[in-house]
């Protein structure tokens with residue numbers, strides 16, 4: 431069974447000189463969420479945004495601001511991202527040192543708690559954390575950069591996590607290499623939130639609506 435799919439464009443692929451406008455264009459184009467990739471140059475080999483950027487973007491985002499923290503340590507920054515208006519804050523299992531406490535702190539700050547796992551991390555890592563989690567993010571590429579190809583072995587991981595979640599109200603997100611080619615198999619494996627950078631932003635603002643529609647239809651198995 432496939433689930434209704436949420437499309438969460440990653441502004442990592444947007445025009446950094448015009449991100450407010452990019453967020454407004456995404457809303458007009460039918461994006462469900464906006465995914466903000468926060469990178470610290472330490473946990474991942476790239477640097478992007480901080481809480482001030484999130485606060486500046488918040489008024490330009492309709493609906494859910496989905497903040498993906500690729501940073502270590504995490505806990506000291508949760509309050510700032512919550513204050514900045516994040517709806518979902520996702521932390522990495524690998525960022526440590528006490529992910530259970532981190533997830534509790536995210537909820538205590540009034541946000542939905544997301545748990546991300548890198549490609550090399552097995553599903554056992556999340557099994558004992560499900561009570562603390564509102565969203566599981568399967569990294570389907572190694573984190574740090576947009577435009578990479580989906581790692582095929584991650585489909586099995588998505589399938590296994592969907593089975594593990596069972597009937598819990600946990601969203602299952604995939605992040606990296608989501609495209610017209612991969613969306614259907616990811617949805618069939620059980621993903622219900624698709625983060626997409628290149629696949630949404632290619633072609634510029636006039637293509638966003640078309641790209642989002644095509645991605646949604648591909649995920650749902652609607653033939654072009």
Ligand SMILES: O=C(CO)[C@H](O)[C@H](O)COP(=O)(O)O
Pocket residue numbers: 440442443465467498571572573574575576577578605606607608625626627628629
């Ligand atoms: O978290 C990320 C990288 O760490 C990005 O969200 C992800 O790679 C999306 O980009 P694309 O759709 O181009 O693969």
